[in-house]
Amino acid sequence: xxxxxxxxxxxxxxxxxxxxxxxxxxxxxxxxxxxxxxxxxxxxxxxxxxxxxxxxxxxxxxxxxxxxxxxxxxxxxxxxxxxxxxxxxxxxxxxxxxxxxxxxxxxxxxxxxxxxxxxxxxxxxxxxxxxxxxxxxxxxxxxxxxxxxxxxxxxxxxxxxxxxxxxxxxxxxxxxxxxxxxxxxxxxxxxxxxxxxxxxxxxxxxxxxxxxxxxxxxxxxxxxxxxxxxxxxxxxxxxxxxxxxxxxxxxxxxxxxxxxxxxxxxxxxxxxx
Amino acid sequence: xxxxxxxxxxxxxxxxxxxxxxxxxxxxxxxxxxxxxxxxxxxxxxxxxxxxxxxxxxxxxxxxxxxxxxxxxxxxxxxxxxxxxxxxxxxxxxxxxxxxxxxxxxxxxxxxxxxxxxxxxxxxxxxxxxxxxxxxxxxxxxxxxxxxxxxxxxxxxxxxxxxxxxxxxxxxxxxxxxxxxxxxxxxxxxxxxxxxxxxxxxxxxxxxxxxxxxxxxxxxxxxxxxxxxxxxxxxxxxxxxxxxxxxxxxxxxxxxxxxxxxxxxxxxxxxxx
Numbered sequence: 001x002x003x004x005x006x007x008x009x010x011x012x013x014x015x016x017x018x019x020x021x022x023x024x025x026x027x028x029x030x031x032x033x034x035x036x037x038x039x040x041x042x043x044x045x046x047x048x049x050x051x052x053x054x055x056x057x058x059x060x061x062x063x064x065x066x067x068x069x070x071x072x073x074x075x076x077x078x079x080x081x082x083x084x085x086x087x088x089x090x091x092x093x094x095x096x097x098x099x100x101x102x103x104x105x106x107x108x109x110x111x112x113x114x115x116x117x118x119x120x121x122x123x124x125x126x127x128x129x130x131x132x133x134x135x136x137x138x139x140x141x142x143x144x145x146x147x148x149x150x151x152x153x154x155x156x157x158x159x160x161x162x163x164x165x166x167x168x169x170x171x172x173x174x175x176x177x178x179x180x181x182x183x184x185x186x187x188x189x190x191x192x193x194x195x196x197x198x199x200x201x202x203x204x205x206x207x208x209x210x211x212x213x214x215x216x217x218x219x220x221x222x223x224x225x226x227x228x229x230x231x232x233x234x235x236x237x238x239x240x241x242x243x244x245x246x247x248x249x250x251x252x253x254x255x256x257x258x259x260x261x262x263x264x265x266x267x268x269x270x271x272x273x
Numbered sequence: 274x275x276x277x278x279x280x281x282x283x284x285x286x287x288x289x290x291x292x293x294x295x296x297x298x299x300x301x302x303x304x305x306x307x308x309x310x311x312x313x314x315x316x317x318x319x320x321x322x323x324x325x326x327x328x329x330x331x332x333x334x335x336x337x338x339x340x341x342x343x344x345x346x347x348x349x350x351x352x353x354x355x356x357x358x359x360x361x362x363x364x365x366x367x368x369x370x371x372x373x374x375x376x377x378x379x380x381x382x383x384x385x386x387x388x389x390x391x392x393x394x395x396x397x398x399x400x401x402x403x404x405x406x407x408x409x410x411x412x413x414x415x416x417x418x419x420x421x422x423x424x425x426x427x428x429x430x431x432x433x434x435x436x437x438x439x440x441x442x443x444x445x446x447x448x449x450x451x452x453x454x455x456x457x458x459x460x461x462x463x464x465x466x467x468x469x470x471x472x473x474x475x476x477x478x479x480x481x482x483x484x485x486x487x488x489x490x491x492x493x494x495x496x497x498x499x500x501x502x503x504x505x506x507x508x509x510x511x512x513x514x515x516x517x518x519x520x521x522x523x524x525x526x527x528x529x530x531x532x533x534x535x536x537x538x539x540x541x542x543x544x545x546x
Contacts, residue, residue: 007280011324011538014287023387051284055277105442107304108466115297115426139413144420151386151421159384159413169378193381226502 001035006044013048017060017072022128022154026069038068045070074152076125078272084118085267088251091115092234095261102258110141110205110233113148117135119250120148122271123203123231124250127153130228132201134158134194136216138187142204145233145269149203158193160216162186173221176215187215189223198225207232207249210242217244234265274308279317283306286321290333290345295401295427299342311341317341338530344452347425349398351480351545357391358540361524364388365507368534383414383478383506386421392523393421395544396476396504399521400426403501405474406432407467409489411460415477418506422476431466433489435459441466445495460488462496471498481503483515490517507538 002013012034016025030041049060050068058075062068088109097105109115123145132153137146138160150157163170168190175184194200202216215228235242235249250271254264277285286308289298303314322333322343331348335341361382370378382388396418405426410419411433423430437444441463448457467473475489492501508515508522523544527537 008324008327010280011287011321011328012328014284015328015330018288018291020387020390048284051281054281055285055288057285057288099440099442101439103440105440105463105465107432107441107463108429111420111430111466112422113420113430114293114427116420117293117424140434143413143416144430147384147386147417147420148424150384151390154387156381157384157386157417159380161413166374166379167286167376168380169372169373176536182506183315188449190378190380193384264282 004034004036005012006047009036009041009044010047013044014051017048017052017070020154021058021072021124021152024063024069024071026067029069042068048156059196060273073128074121074125075128076121081122081273082267084122084248085271088115088119089265089267092251092253092265093097093263095263097263098256098258098261102187102256104256104263105206107141108232110144113144116144116148119145119233120152122250123149123248124152125231126271127231130199130201132199132228134198134225135191135201135203136160136194136220136225137203138162138212138216141206144212145205146203149201149231153201155201158189160189160219162188163266164188172219174215174219174222176211176218178209178211183214189219194223194225196224197226198223200225202230204228204232207235207242207247209239210244213247214243277307277309279320280316282309282314283320283324286317287324287499290321290325290343290379293427294331294345294347294397294425295520297336297344299340302342315341346401347394347398349394354395354398355540355545357395358523358544361388361392362538362540365417365524365526366536366538368536371529371531371534372538375529377399377529377536379478379507381413389417389421389517392418393425395523396422396521397425399504399544400474400504403472403474405472406478406502407471407498408474409433409462409467409493409498410476411435411485411489414479419476422474422504426474428474431462433460433462433492435461436522437461445492447488447492447495449484449491451482451484458482458488460492467496467498469497471496472501473498475500475503477505478507480515480520482512483517483520486520487516 027038062070135146135157146157170191171188173188184192223268230247232249234251300311300314320352337344408419408423408430419430443464444461446461504519507524509526
Protein backbone atom coordinates (compact mmCIF):
# COMPACT_ATOMS: atom_id res chain seq x y z
CA UNK A 1 0.00 0.00 0.00
CA UNK A 2 1.16 3.50 -0.88
CA UNK A 3 2.91 5.62 1.76
CA UNK A 4 2.81 9.42 1.70
CA UNK A 5 5.30 12.04 2.80
CA UNK A 6 4.39 14.66 5.37
CA UNK A 7 4.04 17.53 2.87
CA UNK A 8 1.75 15.33 0.77
CA UNK A 9 -0.44 14.50 3.75
CA UNK A 10 -0.59 18.15 4.80
CA UNK A 11 -1.58 19.20 1.27
CA UNK A 12 -4.20 16.46 1.13
CA UNK A 13 -5.60 17.52 4.51
CA UNK A 14 -5.96 21.12 3.31
CA UNK A 15 -7.98 19.88 0.35
CA UNK A 16 -10.13 17.50 2.38
CA UNK A 17 -10.93 20.11 5.02
CA UNK A 18 -11.65 22.80 2.40
CA UNK A 19 -14.06 20.55 0.52
CA UNK A 20 -16.08 19.73 3.62
CA UNK A 21 -16.01 22.50 6.21
CA UNK A 22 -17.68 21.92 9.58
CA UNK A 23 -17.52 18.14 9.08
CA UNK A 24 -15.80 16.11 11.81
CA UNK A 25 -13.31 13.71 10.21
CA UNK A 26 -12.10 10.91 12.47
CA UNK A 27 -8.38 10.24 12.86
CA UNK A 28 -9.22 6.65 11.89
CA UNK A 29 -10.46 7.86 8.51
CA UNK A 30 -7.24 9.77 7.85
CA UNK A 31 -5.19 6.84 9.17
CA UNK A 32 -6.83 4.59 6.63
CA UNK A 33 -6.57 6.79 3.54
CA UNK A 34 -2.96 7.79 4.27
CA UNK A 35 -1.87 4.38 5.58
CA UNK A 36 -0.26 6.06 8.58
CA UNK A 37 -0.35 5.75 12.38
CA UNK A 38 -2.80 7.86 14.36
CA UNK A 39 0.09 9.59 16.15
CA UNK A 40 1.45 10.68 12.75
CA UNK A 41 -1.97 11.95 11.69
CA UNK A 42 -2.26 13.85 14.93
CA UNK A 43 1.02 15.66 14.16
CA UNK A 44 -0.15 16.38 10.58
CA UNK A 45 -3.37 17.92 11.87
CA UNK A 46 -1.40 20.10 14.29
CA UNK A 47 0.60 21.47 11.34
CA UNK A 48 -2.58 22.10 9.36
CA UNK A 49 -4.18 23.80 12.34
CA UNK A 50 -1.27 26.22 12.58
CA UNK A 51 -1.33 26.80 8.82
CA UNK A 52 -5.05 27.60 8.80
CA UNK A 53 -4.57 30.14 11.60
CA UNK A 54 -1.58 31.81 9.97
CA UNK A 55 -3.51 32.16 6.72
CA UNK A 56 -6.60 33.60 8.52
CA UNK A 57 -8.88 30.92 7.08
CA UNK A 58 -10.61 30.20 10.39
CA UNK A 59 -9.65 27.37 12.73
CA UNK A 60 -9.18 23.61 12.93
CA UNK A 61 -10.70 22.15 16.09
CA UNK A 62 -9.63 18.77 17.40
CA UNK A 63 -11.73 16.33 19.38
CA UNK A 64 -9.71 14.06 21.67
CA UNK A 65 -10.53 10.57 22.92
CA UNK A 66 -11.11 7.22 21.25
CA UNK A 67 -13.46 8.74 18.69
CA UNK A 68 -11.05 11.61 18.14
CA UNK A 69 -11.14 13.72 15.05
CA UNK A 70 -10.74 17.16 13.57
CA UNK A 71 -13.00 19.74 11.93
CA UNK A 72 -12.27 22.85 9.87
CA UNK A 73 -14.41 25.84 10.85
CA UNK A 74 -13.94 28.60 8.25
CA UNK A 75 -14.32 32.22 9.31
CA UNK A 76 -14.36 35.01 6.76
CA UNK A 77 -12.47 38.23 7.35
CA UNK A 78 -14.01 41.70 6.87
CA UNK A 79 -11.87 42.44 3.83
CA UNK A 80 -13.07 39.39 1.90
CA UNK A 81 -16.69 40.05 2.88
CA UNK A 82 -16.31 43.62 1.69
CA UNK A 83 -14.87 42.51 -1.67
CA UNK A 84 -17.65 39.96 -2.22
CA UNK A 85 -20.48 42.34 -1.25
CA UNK A 86 -19.20 45.13 -3.49
CA UNK A 87 -18.84 42.73 -6.41
CA UNK A 88 -22.43 41.61 -5.78
CA UNK A 89 -23.67 45.23 -5.79
CA UNK A 90 -21.99 45.82 -9.15
CA UNK A 91 -23.60 42.71 -10.53
CA UNK A 92 -27.08 43.40 -9.14
CA UNK A 93 -27.17 47.05 -10.16
CA UNK A 94 -26.70 46.54 -13.91
CA UNK A 95 -29.49 48.59 -15.49
CA UNK A 96 -30.24 45.88 -18.07
CA UNK A 97 -31.75 43.91 -15.19
CA UNK A 98 -34.78 46.19 -14.95
CA UNK A 99 -37.95 44.45 -16.15
CA UNK A 100 -41.29 46.07 -17.04
CA UNK A 101 -43.26 46.99 -13.91
CA UNK A 102 -40.16 47.80 -11.86
CA UNK A 103 -39.17 44.18 -11.30
CA UNK A 104 -35.53 43.12 -11.49
CA UNK A 105 -34.12 40.06 -13.22
CA UNK A 106 -31.96 38.29 -10.60
CA UNK A 107 -32.43 34.66 -11.56
CA UNK A 108 -29.09 34.18 -13.35
CA UNK A 109 -27.22 35.42 -10.26
CA UNK A 110 -29.11 33.16 -7.84
CA UNK A 111 -28.41 30.16 -10.11
CA UNK A 112 -24.71 30.87 -10.57
CA UNK A 113 -22.86 28.44 -8.28
CA UNK A 114 -19.63 30.50 -8.19
CA UNK A 115 -21.44 33.64 -7.05
CA UNK A 116 -23.83 31.86 -4.71
CA UNK A 117 -20.97 29.93 -3.08
CA UNK A 118 -19.52 33.26 -1.98
CA UNK A 119 -22.92 34.41 -0.67
CA UNK A 120 -23.25 31.10 1.20
CA UNK A 121 -19.77 31.46 2.70
CA UNK A 122 -20.76 34.81 4.20
CA UNK A 123 -24.05 33.48 5.63
CA UNK A 124 -22.31 30.37 7.01
CA UNK A 125 -19.57 32.47 8.57
CA UNK A 126 -22.15 34.74 10.27
CA UNK A 127 -24.31 31.91 11.67
CA UNK A 128 -21.78 29.18 12.51
CA UNK A 129 -21.85 30.24 16.20
CA UNK A 130 -25.62 29.70 16.38
CA UNK A 131 -25.01 26.02 15.63
CA UNK A 132 -28.06 25.42 13.38
CA UNK A 133 -28.66 21.77 12.58
CA UNK A 134 -30.92 22.41 9.57
CA UNK A 135 -31.61 25.10 6.99
CA UNK A 136 -35.19 25.81 5.92
CA UNK A 137 -36.16 27.62 2.72
CA UNK A 138 -39.09 27.83 0.31
CA UNK A 139 -38.95 26.91 -3.37
CA UNK A 140 -37.67 28.00 -5.91
CA UNK A 141 -35.10 30.80 -6.02
CA UNK A 142 -33.96 30.34 -2.41
CA UNK A 143 -32.86 26.75 -2.99
CA UNK A 144 -29.34 27.30 -4.39
CA UNK A 145 -28.23 29.68 -1.64
CA UNK A 146 -29.73 27.34 0.97
CA UNK A 147 -28.03 24.25 -0.44
CA UNK A 148 -24.66 25.98 -0.63
CA UNK A 149 -25.01 27.43 2.88
CA UNK A 150 -25.89 23.91 4.02
CA UNK A 151 -22.76 22.64 2.29
CA UNK A 152 -20.60 25.18 4.15
CA UNK A 153 -22.27 24.53 7.53
CA UNK A 154 -22.53 20.76 6.94
CA UNK A 155 -26.26 20.62 7.70
CA UNK A 156 -29.23 19.34 5.66
CA UNK A 157 -31.82 21.56 3.97
CA UNK A 158 -35.63 21.30 4.19
CA UNK A 159 -37.41 22.84 1.20
CA UNK A 160 -40.95 24.10 1.79
CA UNK A 161 -43.15 23.57 -1.28
CA UNK A 162 -45.89 25.80 -2.66
CA UNK A 163 -47.98 22.72 -3.44
CA UNK A 164 -48.43 19.29 -1.96
CA UNK A 165 -46.63 16.49 -3.82
CA UNK A 166 -47.37 12.78 -3.59
CA UNK A 167 -43.64 12.02 -3.23
CA UNK A 168 -43.35 14.09 -0.03
CA UNK A 169 -45.34 11.73 2.21
CA UNK A 170 -47.30 13.28 5.09
CA UNK A 171 -47.00 17.07 5.04
CA UNK A 172 -47.85 20.01 7.26
CA UNK A 173 -49.51 22.91 5.45
CA UNK A 174 -50.07 26.44 6.68
CA UNK A 175 -51.56 29.58 5.22
CA UNK A 176 -49.64 32.82 5.40
CA UNK A 177 -50.11 36.41 4.30
CA UNK A 178 -47.67 37.73 1.73
CA UNK A 179 -46.32 40.89 3.36
CA UNK A 180 -46.22 42.95 0.17
CA UNK A 181 -49.41 41.91 -1.63
CA UNK A 182 -51.63 40.91 1.30
CA UNK A 183 -52.57 37.72 -0.57
CA UNK A 184 -53.18 34.56 1.40
CA UNK A 185 -50.93 31.73 0.22
CA UNK A 186 -50.19 28.15 1.26
CA UNK A 187 -46.91 26.41 2.04
CA UNK A 188 -46.32 22.71 2.79
CA UNK A 189 -43.42 20.88 4.39
CA UNK A 190 -42.91 17.15 4.50
CA UNK A 191 -43.05 15.73 8.03
CA UNK A 192 -39.98 13.65 7.27
CA UNK A 193 -37.81 16.52 6.11
CA UNK A 194 -37.30 18.10 9.52
CA UNK A 195 -36.65 16.43 12.88
CA UNK A 196 -38.60 17.69 15.88
CA UNK A 197 -36.70 20.18 18.08
CA UNK A 198 -34.32 21.20 15.31
CA UNK A 199 -32.27 24.39 15.49
CA UNK A 200 -33.25 26.03 12.21
CA UNK A 201 -31.61 28.72 10.10
CA UNK A 202 -34.18 30.24 7.70
CA UNK A 203 -32.66 31.30 4.36
CA UNK A 204 -34.28 33.09 1.41
CA UNK A 205 -33.22 35.11 -1.61
CA UNK A 206 -35.35 38.22 -1.24
CA UNK A 207 -37.35 40.00 1.47
CA UNK A 208 -39.84 42.76 0.85
CA UNK A 209 -42.59 42.70 3.47
CA UNK A 210 -41.18 39.66 5.28
CA UNK A 211 -44.39 37.61 4.92
CA UNK A 212 -42.64 34.55 3.50
CA UNK A 213 -40.03 34.47 6.28
CA UNK A 214 -42.80 35.00 8.85
CA UNK A 215 -44.70 32.08 7.26
CA UNK A 216 -41.61 29.87 7.50
CA UNK A 217 -41.15 30.83 11.16
CA UNK A 218 -44.82 29.98 11.83
CA UNK A 219 -44.33 26.63 10.08
CA UNK A 220 -41.37 25.91 12.38
CA UNK A 221 -43.68 25.99 15.41
CA UNK A 222 -45.56 23.02 13.92
CA UNK A 223 -42.27 21.08 14.05
CA UNK A 224 -41.32 22.32 17.55
CA UNK A 225 -38.25 23.76 15.88
CA UNK A 226 -36.31 26.74 17.19
CA UNK A 227 -35.44 29.46 14.68
CA UNK A 228 -31.85 30.41 15.56
CA UNK A 229 -31.49 32.87 12.69
CA UNK A 230 -32.94 34.25 9.46
CA UNK A 231 -30.78 35.27 6.50
CA UNK A 232 -31.83 36.85 3.20
CA UNK A 233 -29.59 37.90 0.33
CA UNK A 234 -31.47 41.13 -0.52
CA UNK A 235 -33.98 43.16 1.44
CA UNK A 236 -35.84 46.20 0.14
CA UNK A 237 -35.60 49.45 2.07
CA UNK A 238 -39.40 49.89 1.82
CA UNK A 239 -41.43 48.89 3.75
CA UNK A 240 -39.04 49.68 6.62
CA UNK A 241 -41.18 47.66 9.03
CA UNK A 242 -40.97 43.94 8.13
CA UNK A 243 -43.18 41.15 9.48
CA UNK A 244 -40.14 39.51 11.11
CA UNK A 245 -38.02 41.26 13.70
CA UNK A 246 -34.62 39.62 13.62
CA UNK A 247 -32.91 38.83 10.34
CA UNK A 248 -29.68 39.46 8.51
CA UNK A 249 -29.62 40.76 4.94
CA UNK A 250 -26.47 40.92 2.84
CA UNK A 251 -27.64 43.70 0.54
CA UNK A 252 -30.09 46.56 0.85
CA UNK A 253 -32.11 47.56 -2.23
CA UNK A 254 -32.74 51.27 -1.76
CA UNK A 255 -34.59 52.14 -4.90
CA UNK A 256 -35.34 51.21 -8.51
CA UNK A 257 -35.68 54.10 -10.94
CA UNK A 258 -37.21 52.47 -13.99
CA UNK A 259 -37.24 55.68 -16.04
CA UNK A 260 -33.56 56.51 -15.62
CA UNK A 261 -32.45 52.87 -15.46
CA UNK A 262 -30.90 53.04 -11.99
CA UNK A 263 -30.87 50.21 -9.43
CA UNK A 264 -29.59 51.60 -6.13
CA UNK A 265 -28.25 48.75 -3.99
CA UNK A 266 -25.65 48.70 -1.20
CA UNK A 267 -23.93 46.23 1.15
CA UNK A 268 -25.33 45.82 4.65
CA UNK A 269 -22.79 47.80 6.66
CA UNK A 270 -23.44 45.69 9.77
CA UNK A 271 -21.47 42.91 8.06
CA UNK A 272 -18.41 45.07 7.57
CA UNK A 273 -17.66 45.92 11.21
CA UNK B 274 2.47 43.46 4.20
CA UNK B 275 2.55 39.85 5.39
CA UNK B 276 4.94 37.39 3.71
CA UNK B 277 4.26 33.67 3.60
CA UNK B 278 6.57 30.67 3.62
CA UNK B 279 6.49 28.11 0.82
CA UNK B 280 4.66 25.42 2.80
CA UNK B 281 2.05 28.02 3.77
CA UNK B 282 1.53 29.05 0.14
CA UNK B 283 1.32 25.41 -0.98
CA UNK B 284 -1.26 24.66 1.73
CA UNK B 285 -3.25 27.76 0.77
CA UNK B 286 -3.14 26.81 -2.91
CA UNK B 287 -4.51 23.34 -2.12
CA UNK B 288 -7.43 24.97 -0.28
CA UNK B 289 -8.08 27.58 -2.99
CA UNK B 290 -8.03 25.01 -5.80
CA UNK B 291 -10.21 22.55 -3.86
CA UNK B 292 -12.85 25.20 -3.16
CA UNK B 293 -13.14 26.19 -6.81
CA UNK B 294 -12.37 23.35 -9.19
CA UNK B 295 -12.26 24.06 -12.94
CA UNK B 296 -11.78 27.78 -12.28
CA UNK B 297 -8.75 29.45 -13.90
CA UNK B 298 -6.90 31.51 -11.28
CA UNK B 299 -4.42 34.02 -12.69
CA UNK B 300 -0.86 34.13 -11.37
CA UNK B 301 -1.51 37.82 -10.76
CA UNK B 302 -4.27 36.93 -8.32
CA UNK B 303 -1.98 34.58 -6.36
CA UNK B 304 0.84 37.13 -6.54
CA UNK B 305 -1.40 39.69 -4.90
CA UNK B 306 -2.86 37.58 -2.11
CA UNK B 307 0.53 36.04 -1.21
CA UNK B 308 2.55 39.21 -1.79
CA UNK B 309 5.08 37.20 -3.82
CA UNK B 310 6.72 37.36 -7.27
CA UNK B 311 5.11 35.57 -10.17
CA UNK B 312 8.18 33.35 -10.57
CA UNK B 313 7.73 32.22 -6.96
CA UNK B 314 4.05 31.52 -7.56
CA UNK B 315 4.94 29.55 -10.65
CA UNK B 316 7.22 27.31 -8.57
CA UNK B 317 4.52 26.90 -5.91
CA UNK B 318 2.00 25.82 -8.54
CA UNK B 319 4.49 23.27 -9.92
CA UNK B 320 4.76 21.73 -6.43
CA UNK B 321 0.97 21.65 -6.07
CA UNK B 322 0.63 20.08 -9.51
CA UNK B 323 2.94 17.26 -8.52
CA UNK B 324 1.16 16.85 -5.19
CA UNK B 325 -2.26 16.60 -6.86
CA UNK B 326 -0.99 13.91 -9.24
CA UNK B 327 0.71 11.88 -6.51
CA UNK B 328 -2.49 11.94 -4.48
CA UNK B 329 -4.66 10.90 -7.49
CA UNK B 330 -6.89 13.95 -7.12
CA UNK B 331 -6.86 14.80 -10.84
CA UNK B 332 -4.58 17.37 -12.40
CA UNK B 333 -3.51 21.01 -12.24
CA UNK B 334 -3.25 22.56 -15.70
CA UNK B 335 -1.24 25.70 -16.28
CA UNK B 336 -1.86 28.36 -18.91
CA UNK B 337 1.25 30.21 -20.01
CA UNK B 338 1.60 33.73 -21.37
CA UNK B 339 0.84 37.20 -20.02
CA UNK B 340 -2.58 36.14 -18.79
CA UNK B 341 -1.10 32.96 -17.33
CA UNK B 342 -2.85 30.99 -14.67
CA UNK B 343 -3.66 27.59 -13.27
CA UNK B 344 -6.75 25.44 -12.89
CA UNK B 345 -7.47 22.33 -10.83
CA UNK B 346 -9.39 19.66 -12.76
CA UNK B 347 -10.52 16.96 -10.33
CA UNK B 348 -10.93 13.39 -11.56
CA UNK B 349 -12.51 10.74 -9.38
CA UNK B 350 -11.06 7.25 -9.18
CA UNK B 351 -13.14 4.08 -9.56
CA UNK B 352 -12.68 3.13 -5.91
CA UNK B 353 -14.14 6.38 -4.60
CA UNK B 354 -17.02 6.23 -7.11
CA UNK B 355 -17.74 2.68 -5.99
CA UNK B 356 -17.77 3.69 -2.30
CA UNK B 357 -20.10 6.64 -2.95
CA UNK B 358 -22.53 4.67 -5.14
CA UNK B 359 -22.79 1.81 -2.66
CA UNK B 360 -23.38 4.23 0.19
CA UNK B 361 -26.13 5.84 -1.92
CA UNK B 362 -27.77 2.46 -2.57
CA UNK B 363 -27.84 1.75 1.17
CA UNK B 364 -29.42 5.10 1.80
CA UNK B 365 -32.00 4.89 -1.00
CA UNK B 366 -33.06 1.32 -0.25
CA UNK B 367 -34.21 1.88 3.34
CA UNK B 368 -37.68 0.33 3.44
CA UNK B 369 -39.07 3.20 5.55
CA UNK B 370 -38.87 5.29 2.37
CA UNK B 371 -41.78 3.46 0.74
CA UNK B 372 -44.86 5.70 0.48
CA UNK B 373 -48.45 4.62 -0.26
CA UNK B 374 -48.95 3.89 -3.96
CA UNK B 375 -45.43 2.55 -4.47
CA UNK B 376 -43.76 5.97 -4.40
CA UNK B 377 -40.47 6.49 -2.60
CA UNK B 378 -39.52 9.36 -0.32
CA UNK B 379 -36.20 10.69 -1.66
CA UNK B 380 -36.51 14.40 -0.88
CA UNK B 381 -34.27 14.43 2.20
CA UNK B 382 -31.44 12.83 0.22
CA UNK B 383 -31.71 15.26 -2.70
CA UNK B 384 -31.64 18.20 -0.26
CA UNK B 385 -28.67 16.97 1.77
CA UNK B 386 -25.66 19.00 0.60
CA UNK B 387 -23.06 16.50 1.86
CA UNK B 388 -24.65 13.62 -0.05
CA UNK B 389 -25.46 15.64 -3.15
CA UNK B 390 -21.93 17.09 -3.28
CA UNK B 391 -20.65 13.53 -3.75
CA UNK B 392 -23.25 12.86 -6.45
CA UNK B 393 -22.24 16.11 -8.17
CA UNK B 394 -18.55 15.19 -8.00
CA UNK B 395 -19.26 11.97 -9.89
CA UNK B 396 -21.35 13.72 -12.58
CA UNK B 397 -18.74 16.49 -12.96
CA UNK B 398 -15.95 13.95 -13.22
CA UNK B 399 -17.81 12.04 -15.97
CA UNK B 400 -18.69 15.10 -18.07
CA UNK B 401 -15.68 17.39 -17.61
CA UNK B 402 -14.28 16.22 -20.99
CA UNK B 403 -17.47 17.32 -22.80
CA UNK B 404 -16.71 20.89 -21.72
CA UNK B 405 -20.30 22.00 -21.03
CA UNK B 406 -20.66 25.75 -20.45
CA UNK B 407 -24.07 25.54 -18.76
CA UNK B 408 -26.23 23.08 -16.83
CA UNK B 409 -29.97 22.95 -17.47
CA UNK B 410 -32.49 21.41 -15.06
CA UNK B 411 -36.18 21.70 -14.22
CA UNK B 412 -37.53 22.73 -10.82
CA UNK B 413 -37.67 21.56 -8.00
CA UNK B 414 -35.87 18.41 -6.89
CA UNK B 415 -33.20 18.56 -9.62
CA UNK B 416 -31.95 21.99 -8.48
CA UNK B 417 -29.53 20.96 -5.69
CA UNK B 418 -27.70 18.34 -7.76
CA UNK B 419 -27.52 20.79 -10.68
CA UNK B 420 -26.18 23.65 -8.57
CA UNK B 421 -23.53 21.45 -6.97
CA UNK B 422 -22.52 19.94 -10.33
CA UNK B 423 -22.27 23.51 -11.64
CA UNK B 424 -20.08 24.36 -8.66
CA UNK B 425 -17.72 21.49 -9.46
CA UNK B 426 -17.62 22.24 -13.22
CA UNK B 427 -17.55 26.03 -12.67
CA UNK B 428 -20.51 26.70 -14.98
CA UNK B 429 -23.85 28.48 -14.39
CA UNK B 430 -27.21 26.72 -14.09
CA UNK B 431 -30.45 27.53 -15.94
CA UNK B 432 -33.57 26.37 -14.10
CA UNK B 433 -36.63 25.63 -16.23
CA UNK B 434 -39.85 26.57 -14.42
CA UNK B 435 -43.21 24.82 -14.47
CA UNK B 436 -44.95 28.21 -14.58
CA UNK B 437 -44.19 31.63 -15.98
CA UNK B 438 -43.00 34.17 -13.43
CA UNK B 439 -43.01 37.95 -13.84
CA UNK B 440 -39.43 38.14 -12.51
CA UNK B 441 -38.08 35.95 -15.32
CA UNK B 442 -38.51 38.51 -18.13
CA UNK B 443 -39.20 37.16 -21.61
CA UNK B 444 -39.53 33.37 -21.56
CA UNK B 445 -39.75 30.51 -24.03
CA UNK B 446 -42.45 27.95 -23.22
CA UNK B 447 -42.92 24.49 -24.71
CA UNK B 448 -45.35 21.66 -24.18
CA UNK B 449 -44.05 18.17 -23.59
CA UNK B 450 -45.47 14.75 -22.93
CA UNK B 451 -44.65 13.16 -19.60
CA UNK B 452 -43.21 9.77 -20.57
CA UNK B 453 -44.79 7.81 -17.76
CA UNK B 454 -48.27 9.38 -17.47
CA UNK B 455 -48.80 10.60 -21.07
CA UNK B 456 -49.98 13.96 -19.68
CA UNK B 457 -49.21 17.12 -21.61
CA UNK B 458 -47.30 19.61 -19.47
CA UNK B 459 -45.67 23.01 -19.94
CA UNK B 460 -42.16 24.22 -19.13
CA UNK B 461 -40.75 27.75 -19.43
CA UNK B 462 -37.21 29.09 -19.53
CA UNK B 463 -36.16 32.70 -19.30
CA UNK B 464 -34.51 33.99 -22.49
CA UNK B 465 -31.82 35.63 -20.39
CA UNK B 466 -30.84 32.51 -18.49
CA UNK B 467 -29.12 30.74 -21.37
CA UNK B 468 -26.81 32.18 -24.04
CA UNK B 469 -27.41 31.13 -27.66
CA UNK B 470 -25.13 28.31 -28.87
CA UNK B 471 -24.39 27.05 -25.37
CA UNK B 472 -22.97 23.59 -24.74
CA UNK B 473 -25.51 22.22 -22.27
CA UNK B 474 -25.39 19.39 -19.74
CA UNK B 475 -28.94 18.37 -18.78
CA UNK B 476 -29.23 17.19 -15.15
CA UNK B 477 -32.21 15.77 -13.27
CA UNK B 478 -32.90 13.73 -10.17
CA UNK B 479 -35.08 10.94 -11.54
CA UNK B 480 -35.93 9.38 -14.92
CA UNK B 481 -38.82 7.04 -15.56
CA UNK B 482 -40.08 7.42 -19.13
CA UNK B 483 -37.59 10.15 -20.01
CA UNK B 484 -40.29 12.67 -21.02
CA UNK B 485 -38.92 15.48 -18.88
CA UNK B 486 -35.37 15.07 -20.22
CA UNK B 487 -36.78 14.89 -23.76
CA UNK B 488 -38.72 18.11 -23.08
CA UNK B 489 -35.56 19.82 -21.86
CA UNK B 490 -33.68 18.66 -24.97
CA UNK B 491 -36.51 20.03 -27.15
CA UNK B 492 -36.35 23.32 -25.25
CA UNK B 493 -32.61 23.53 -25.99
CA UNK B 494 -33.35 23.68 -29.72
CA UNK B 495 -35.23 26.96 -29.11
CA UNK B 496 -31.98 28.39 -27.73
CA UNK B 497 -29.77 26.90 -30.49
CA UNK B 498 -28.00 25.07 -27.69
CA UNK B 499 -26.14 21.81 -28.12
CA UNK B 500 -26.88 19.07 -25.56
CA UNK B 501 -23.45 17.57 -24.81
CA UNK B 502 -24.74 15.19 -22.15
CA UNK B 503 -27.66 14.14 -19.94
CA UNK B 504 -27.21 12.92 -16.38
CA UNK B 505 -29.82 11.62 -13.93
CA UNK B 506 -29.25 10.35 -10.42
CA UNK B 507 -31.77 7.48 -10.58
CA UNK B 508 -33.42 5.76 -13.52
CA UNK B 509 -36.10 3.09 -13.26
CA UNK B 510 -35.52 -0.24 -14.99
CA UNK B 511 -39.05 -0.09 -16.47
CA UNK B 512 -39.85 1.12 -19.07
CA UNK B 513 -36.60 -0.12 -20.62
CA UNK B 514 -37.13 2.12 -23.63
CA UNK B 515 -36.80 5.80 -22.63
CA UNK B 516 -37.75 8.83 -24.71
CA UNK B 517 -34.08 9.93 -24.77
CA UNK B 518 -31.32 7.80 -26.22
CA UNK B 519 -28.11 8.92 -24.61
CA UNK B 520 -27.92 9.57 -20.90
CA UNK B 521 -25.97 8.54 -17.86
CA UNK B 522 -27.67 7.38 -14.67
CA UNK B 523 -25.83 6.84 -11.40
CA UNK B 524 -28.29 4.34 -9.94
CA UNK B 525 -30.73 1.85 -11.39
CA UNK B 526 -34.03 1.27 -9.56
CA UNK B 527 -34.92 -2.31 -10.39
CA UNK B 528 -38.08 -2.80 -8.40
CA UNK B 529 -40.18 -1.64 -5.46
CA UNK B 530 -41.95 -4.36 -3.52
CA UNK B 531 -44.43 -2.43 -1.40
CA UNK B 532 -45.82 -5.51 0.34
CA UNK B 533 -42.50 -6.91 1.53
CA UNK B 534 -40.90 -3.48 1.98
CA UNK B 535 -38.05 -4.01 -0.46
CA UNK B 536 -36.48 -1.29 -2.65
CA UNK B 537 -34.11 -2.97 -5.09
CA UNK B 538 -31.56 -0.41 -6.31
CA UNK B 539 -28.02 -0.84 -7.68
CA UNK B 540 -25.11 1.25 -8.95
CA UNK B 541 -24.75 1.74 -12.69
CA UNK B 542 -21.91 -0.65 -13.44
CA UNK B 543 -20.80 1.42 -16.45
CA UNK B 544 -19.39 3.93 -13.96
CA UNK B 545 -17.22 1.35 -12.23
CA UNK B 546 -15.09 0.30 -15.18
